[in-house]
Amino acid sequence: MTLPEIIPVSRVNWGGAVRIIRSVFPPIDLFEDIADPADWPLLISAEQKTNPRIMETIGHLDLVPVERRVGGAGASYLMAPFTHIAPERRSRFSDGTFGVLYAGRVFETALFETIHHHARFMARTAEAPGWTSQFREIVLSVRADLHDLRGLEDPALAPDSYEASHGLGRALRGGGSQGVVYPSVRHAGGECVGLFYPDCASEPVQGRHLDYHWDGTRVDLVRDAGVGTVFRVVEAT
Template sequence: MVTAKDLPVLSADPVRAYRLVNSKFPPIAIFDDVASADEFEELYALQALTNPRLANQAGRLELIPRADIPFGIQGCSYAAAPFTHVNPDGSRFSDGSFGVLYLADCMETAIAEVRYHQQIYWANVPALRFERFVFRGLTARFDEAGVLDALTASRSDPIYSPTAYDASRLLGRSAFDAGSTGIRYHSVRQPGGICWGLLTPRQVSSVVQTAHYEMIWNGEVIGVHKLSTKVG
C-alpha cells in the first residue's frame, strides 16, 4: 500500500477544478462577509449575541485554524465549509475527524463522483420512490503547491478501492499529519478523470457558482440534467 512518504510533492501550479454541492446547503454568509480573521472574530462575536443558530451555520470552527480560511476571496464559504461541516462517517481520505475539499478536473467527473455517493445514500432512505434533487455546480481555482501526487500510484493500490476506504484514510491521515496541502488522485467513478482532496482551503483563490444540476431518483439515479447557468 502506498504511503504519504512514497508520493512526490507537487510544486506551485494554478489549477481550475469543479465541484457539485447539494443546494439545500446554503453558503455560510459570515465567511463571505469579512476580509480577515480579525474581522471574522469580531463579527462572529457580535452576531452570536443575537443569532442562536450561528454556531450551527458556521460549523465546528475548532477543526480549522483561522489562518487556513481564505477570507476575502470570492466564494470563501464554499472553500471553508467542508472543513467546519465534516461528515462524521468520513470520506475517501478522512476518517471523519478532519475535513477534505474534494474537487474534480471537469464537471462530468464531479457529477460521476457525487452521483455514486448520492445513490448509495438515497437507496437507504425508507420509502423514497421518486424525487428530484438540485445541486450547485462550482468552479474553483487553487494552487497545487504541497499536494501529494497519487497519480503515480498503481490503480490496483488499495487506496483506489471502489468500496473499502481503510487504505485511503490511512493515506489521508498521514498526509494531514505531515502538513500536506492535499492529494491528487485518479477518479474512481469516472474513467480517465482526476480529482483532488484538499486538506486545507488556504490555497484556494476563488470558488464561483456556475450552474444548477438536477438529479432524478426513481429507485436509482436515472438522469442528471443541467438546469441553468449563472455567469459570475
C-alpha cells in the same frame, strides 16, 4: 498503505476545476464578509449576543488555522467543508474528524463522483423513483503542492473501501500535506483532488444548478435546471 514519505509531490495548477454540492447548503454570511478572517472570532462573539445559534451555521471554525482561512465572495464554498464535519460524514481521505475539499479536474468527473455517492444515499433511504435533490456546480481554481497518487496502484484507491485511504489521509495531513491528487475511481481517465486546507483553492464561482433523477436503482438522468436540458447517464465508471 503506501508510506507517505515515498509518495511524490506534484504542483497542481488547475483552472476551472469543478466541485458539485447539495444546493440545500446556503452561503455563510461570515465567510462571505470582507472582514479579515483574523477578526472573525470577535465578530462571532458580538453576533452571538443576538443570535446564539450562529455557531450551528458557521460550524467548527477552530478546525481551520487562522492563517489558512479565506474570506470574501464565494468563500463559503471553500470554508464549509472544513468547518462542518461529523463522524458520519466520512469521505475517501477523511474519517470524519477533519474536513477535505474534493473537486474534479473537469465537470464530468465531479458529476460521476457525486452521482455515485448520491445513488448510495438514495438506496439506503429507499426513496421512491423521481427527481431528487438539487445540486449546484462550483467552478474554482486549485493551486497547491499535492501528494500524487496518479500512476500508483495504492489501496487508498480501492473503489469500495475507505480503510486504507482513511489511514493515508490521517498520515498525510498529520505530516503537513496540503492534500492529494488522484485518479477518479468513478470516471475513467478523470482526476480529482482532496484538499486539506481551504486556501489551496481560490476563485470559487457558482455555475449550473443540477437535478439528479433516481430510477429506483441508479441515477439515470441529470437535468440542467437553468435551461431544462436533460442528459441520460450512460456510464458512471
